[in-house]
Amino acid sequence: MNYTPNPSRYEKMSYRRCGKSGIRLPEISLGLWHNFGGVDTFENYRAILRAAFDVGITHFDLANNYGPPPGSAEENFGIILKKDLLPYRDELIISSKAGYLMWSGPYGEWGSRKYLIASCEQSLKRTGLDYFDIFYSHRPDPETPLEETMGALDYLVRSGKALYAGLSNYNAEQTARALIILKDLGTPCLIHQPKYSMFVRDSENGLLDVLGKNGVGCIPFSPLAQGLLTDKYLHGIPEGSRAALEHGYLKKEEVSEAVVNKIKQLNELAQKRGQSLAQMALAWLLKDERVTTVLIGASKVSQLHDSRGALENKHFSSDELSQIESILK
Ligand SMILES: NC(=O)c1ccc[n+]([C@@H]2O[C@H](COP(=O)([O-])OP(=O)(O)OC[C@H]3O[C@@H](n4cnc5c(N)ncnc54)[C@H](OP(=O)(O)O)[C@@H]3O)[C@@H](O)[C@H]2O)c1
Numbered sequence: 001m002n003y004t005p006n007p008s009r010y011e012k013m014s015y016r017r018c019g020k021s022g023i024r025l026p027e028i029s030l031g032l033w034h035n036f037g038g039v040d041t042f043e044n045y046r047a048i049l050r051a052a053f054d055v056g057i058t059h060f061d062l063a064n065n066y067g068p069p070p071g072s073a074e075e076n077f078g079i080i081l082k083k084d085l086l087p088y089r090d091e092l093i094i095s096s097k098a099g100y101l102m103w104s105g106p107y108g109e110w111g112s113r114k115y116l117i118a119s120c121e122q123s124l125k126r127t128g129l130d131y132f133d134i135f136y137s138h139r140p141d142p143e144t145p146l147e148e149t150m151g152a153l154d155y156l157v158r159s160g161k162a163l164y165a166g167l168s169n170y171n172a173e174q175t176a177r178a179l180i181i182l183k184d185l186g187t188p189c190l191i192h193q194p195k196y197s198m199f200v201r202d203s204e205n206g207l208l209d210v211l212g213k214n215g216v217g218c219i220p221f222s223p224l225a226q227g228l229l230t231d232k233y234l235h236g237i238p239e240g241s242r243a244a245l246e247h248g249y250l251k252k253e254e255v256s257e258a259v260v261n262k263i264k265q266l267n268e269l270a271q272k273r274g275q276s277l278a279q280m281a282l283a284w285l286l287k288d289e290r291v292t293t294v295l296i297g298a299s300k301v302s303q304l305h306d307s308r309g310a311l312e313n314k315h316f317s318s319d320e321l322s323q324i325e326s327i328l329k
Helices: 042-054 072-091 113-127 146-158 172-185 207-214 257-272 277-286 301-312 318-328
Strands: 015-017 024-026 028-031 059-061 093-098 132-137 162-168 189-193 294-296
Touching (some): 024 028, 028 042, 028 301, 042 072, 072 113, 093 113, 093 162, 113 132, 113 146, 132 146, 146 162, 146 172, 162 172, 172 189, 172 207, 189 207, 277 294, 277 301, 294 301
Parallel strands (some): 028 059, 028 294, 059 093, 093 132, 162 189
């Protein structure tokens, strides 16, 4: 069936400026790490992508290795782009990354110029895109000079293969050094993608300060801690959930009694606020103005709609914030 996007999509979403750049991103972005691979169902992920664009989600996040198998999420996104979204290319921000293992031999991972540029070319071919809006170094490489990795990002932008450069999984100190190099090269970093949620708060120890001070945006990934910060694991591990899947990155052991105890208390507080736990967890991240957008995943259209509902109530009283702190302790 032909796809016509919802004409009122832009009324359903708020957009935040990404650091001090010219770009505004939707407060909710969609990632294709899980649920869009060769093992997943075409009609389901096509419906999720359509539903996302219909509520004003303009930012879709990929990486070379998303699948499984690695590369298949980019291929599948490319198919849907061609079928449904290509007329709207200029309304979209599409990102990809290189850093994790993609091919055998010494040039198939980490941060060399050789790997980053070859991988970006491969990702462009898989998606059928002419350029990515954002291209990231997916992780810092302890053995490659930072100048080389940043130089590769600068080259990708200058050659038109990407419009902006991003960093992911770099700590505060690595980020501060990388930002200086990129600025000197004339390709300022647009955005940083750290793992950040109520359950994973390393970003609060310096990284957010570095980003705020330098006018760089922040897009927390796994903001729902891969689904832990929802009501799905309150009564065990449901069939088909990420923790139940063999290829899922959430391990059964992570759904521990101590974690479920916290989830229960957080869920009660969310209910008092008239929100689902997923909505409260996303709103909690968005209360920090340095956070540009939260990068969610979804295995169903209904989850995407639930998560978008976070935007209906982003206000927290100081009492609610301290209750959350004491539950998370
Ligand atoms: N830069 C990096 O190194 C890096 C690493 C990881 C991820 N990422 C990016 O971040 C994106 C999001 O990561 P993530 O998928 O882990 O994010 P997440 O939003 O923390 O988890 C998504 C999962 O939570 C469950 N879920 C989502 N919304 C729900 C709702 N409203 N109610 C109940 N359950 C809900 C679903 O799990 P079920 O499948 O169980 O239904 C869904 O697949 C990725 O796609 C990727 O783009 C980047």
